Amino acid sequence: MSGKGIYYFMWGYQDSYRKYIQILAQNVLKSLGAPAEAEVLLVGSRSPDSNNRNPVCVEPEDGKWQLSLFKGLLDAVESNYQNHEMQSMCYGDEQSMRDKPEWIRRDSVRKSVEQALEVYDVENSVTSFCGEVRRIRDFYVTPIIQIPNTIFNQFPPLPMKPVVTGQQKSGYRSLIHAAMHAVLHEATEELQTPDPGRNTFYSMRGAEEVIRIAARDFMYTPGLAIEKQYMHSDLFASLNLISSLMYEGTKGIGQLILVDPDNDAVEFLVKFDEPIPFREPRWVRKILQMATTGVSIIASSKYIYGLGQLKESYDSNSQNSFTVIFIDHYHWELRCGEQALLRSHYAEPKLPQKPFDKMAFLANYTRLFPLSTREDGANLWDLLLIQVRQEYGSMIVVAEDAENEARRLSKQGTRIKPTRLTEQLFRSVSCIDGTILLDPAGYCHAIGIILDGEATDQCIPSRGSRYNSGVRYVQNDGPRRLVIVVSDDRTVDIIPRIRKLVSRSTIEKYIATFEAATLNNYHDSRNWLDKHRFYINAKQCDLINRTIDRINALPKDDYAIHLHTEPFEVHPEMNESYLTE
Incomplete structure (x- = not known):
């Protein structure tokens, strides 16, 4: 423990406890693919039976959260306590009735802290997640995670829906929401130990395990939206198993729509006489083989009902239908309408995201090729998005000296008359081996080119030949060049790398x-x-x-x-x- 004094003292390890929770939250965000910009604070509300000199404590006491934020907190707690909905609730067992006042007290503290932070969140463009409250000595302690709203701009959650019974009863708005609640669950469990923060490193789950729990919990959201009740089936595990199975040597690629089969928006092409349960993964995988372009599996969170599609009139804003896209072997994505929510690759959940920020890409393109126009950069961005969505790897090279390079490398590919690379042309020429060579204005000078260049310390032996040939080509001194590499495993690299804005x-x-x-x-x-x-x-x-x-x-x-x-x-x-x- 540090030798510094703590004026707003709750317990001896409060500083260590807070830092462990913050590190865990940051590691979870980083592992999901989001900026690791979480901050944690603790708020202690004095117990009614305590004479402690401090009515409210904040940890860290010398941080950005001033004590004035929680002025009147004790009065708010008492008001919420007296008017709590559980006051009129009766339980069938004596122990629960004895525990009820404590449950109400804890929830009243949490609600009061949430209310106190509302103005701060708006003024500072952050979102606060309040964990469950536990008493430690003289104080009811609330752990709080705050993350900047810029993260939700990058990874938009589902629009807010009116709820009656609380967020967890209607699912989570995003994988990030589920992940922060999973971190706070760990925080609550730690608060129940004799000295929270003393042995936290050994007692709490790591980021990877917390993320798997968050993904499992988030995948209850479709079931709750469809069937209006909590389902015990582990949809995350079921979809991972189905995506991992081969059918007569082929990988499963197709779509599955999670929806109430009685929804008027469902248009069945084939309806099974008896629904197929998800607990029969090989049977489900066999059905997936029939889900071709334009045809999807129609399913709830428990059963497969047939093959069909959603009508064009369906409004995805209703949030009562979700689509699972099986991208590749052991690789799938959850969507609501056009909004991607979760991607799982070899059972590792991630936040779906564009490979790069568009604004940063365009700024980098103009910086690298100053004679190009913004339209030239935007055209290449559109080609990049098409390139990423294809089922096979490919490589594009943009070179200031594209005309000369096409001539020099003509024995290692096919040189063509300069032609504007459109989406249709790109899909045609990208299906063969080799590189597509463009000038900064987007005109194609050669296809199927085999690049040359000497090996450098930037090459990575564990990466494929496409990536390393791109690195070697760009590292050569001389005219400016840019390489976009999409590997067969969907890894996307831009060389030289793009720095975010x-x-x-x-x-x-x-x-x-x-x-x-x-x-x-x-x-x-x-x-x-x-x-x-x-x-x-x-x-x-x-x-x-x-x-x-x-x-x-x-x-x-x-x-x-x-x-x-x-x-x-x-x-x-x-x-x-x-x-x-």
């Missing part, structure tokens, strides 16, 4: 937080800035370096661990085009 205001916010930091709370802002060194300009480098010197000079405990931070320097490639407002 970062908001100026976000950088300034973290610098200001770092400048105001103490020895006890500088880590989060320092870590963010350290990961974003590329985007820091000369003036900002100076401010950061002075803050590093100030923090290094502060007196420290004899046994405290202090991480060394390298001085910040301007990256030679950095310019304003990498920043957004």
